[in-house]
Amino acid sequence: MSLHADFAECLLAWHADHGRHDLPWQATRDPYRVWLSEIMLQQTRVETVIPYFARFLERFPDIATLAAAARAEVLALWSGLGYYARARNLHRAAQLIVETHDGRFPQRAIDIAELPGIGRSTAAAIAAFCFAERVPILDGNVKRVLCRAFGVEGFPGDAAVERRLWALAEDLLPETHVGDYIQAQMDLGATVCTRGRPDCSRCPLAGDCVALATGRVAQLPQPRPKKAIPQRHTRVAVIEHAGHVLMQRRPPSGIWGGLLALPELPDEAGADDWLQQHFGITAGRRAALATVRHVFTHFRLDIEPLHVVVDGAPLKTGEPEMEWLALDALDAAGLPAPVRRILDALSAPDRINPP
Structure with a gap:
């Protein structure tokens, strides 16, 4: 097959049988729940997030409740999850949604990205999952899959490399089932094309993966240039x-x-x-x-x-x-x-x- 032409179709077929379908934020199109899960999952493992996600929703079941809460209470429920700027931005964004959007979550990725703490990729994921907008994402899992499958050189955090990856992600988008496709990319990177021990024998892209064919699975994506840690x-x-x-x-x-x-x-x-x-x-x-x-x-x-x-x-x-x-x-x-x-x-x- 041509990996470029059949990439989305291959991932969608794999995801139907092997993807994750039972995570607590998957059986909903509620943007508040999807947004919360996306923010919590940044730099954090799924198994760590699940109990925090449940406790947070129990106390703050909707955007209005979160917006009306004291910041200290929001931070207390976030305690132990780390990267606390995420919680502060989540709280402030909820307040802005109430103040400037009449409590309704914005539906377009370009508008969602204007909220505090929401970058281009997270905004696109919310828009695709909840509102079926045809937009690509580029989180860490997707970067890893694309770098290996297509042999993209360079550190993905470098501006030029990131621009190339965004263009590639845009070009690979299917015409339909974008939400399922994006979830398939995430799942492949999280469960098969992992950073430390990728299981290439289970990968639906193995037959055409550039990194596998050239023996560079362990080298791609290229790591961040090392600096001394103060x-x-x-x-x-x-x-x-x-x-x-x-x-x-x-x-x-x-x-x-x-x-x-x-x-x-x-x-x-x-x-x-x-x-x-x-x-x-x-x-x-x-x-x-x-x-x-x-x-x-x-x-x-x-x-x-x-x-x-x-x-x-x-x-x-x-x-x-x-x-x-x-x-x-x-x-x-x-x-x-x-x-x-x-x-x-x-x-x-x-x-x-x-x-």
Whole structure:
């Protein structure tokens, strides 16, 4: 066969028998549910997303409910899923849909892409799945399939390579069944043409795949050019009083934006002086907990926690971003994963493994 001419037909036939058909967001054309699943699935595995998807919909069953919610509550339900800008953008987009679209989700990909946190590929997926618009997508799975099947060289994140892939994706679109075709591309990349261990023996494109024919399955798509990952370090204060710990609400944007985190100790400050100056604490019982390492996309962060137990009256911070959090209420709080690890370890510090 000509792979270019028969690509869509081949994928559709394969998907009918071997694709995924039972994911919780597939049996609907509701754009809210499809949108939520697409955002949650960015950089996150399906099995991780499924329980978050269910809990999120239980609390926020529609766009209006999400738009009316407090950001802190949205972030709390997102806690542990990572990449928190997704949750902030999801919340803001819901508010804009209510404010500027009368609560109705836009139907064209070009309009959907105007919402915060929705790029061209995600907008196209929503438009195709929910409104049958004939538009291509180009997520990570699709990039991998196209690069291998057609032997596309270069790092897919490079602007010139990405333009070539978009043109190819556009050219391969079938005239009908676009939603099924897009799901077939996603499923092939997620279950067969995987990044680490592709199962070429099960691939419907194996007979004409350029990467397989030339022995370059492991080399395509070409990886991002390697750069040294910066290493950073911070110290945080774990100030405990009567079963509560003092937390600080992070600024709306930036790392862990809007989440509760532990107060940071400035690098140049001595712990005793800083605790006394900010909270009037004369540190008596205190202990250094094991360092926690957290890996972000672009750097690694080592977090050194100092545990201080405060006796007597609770602290009066006088700062609106500071609040006391009960240690038995951690599950309901919006906390970054490493902060949760530190707080979970208060009763058993040896559970935190040094890097």
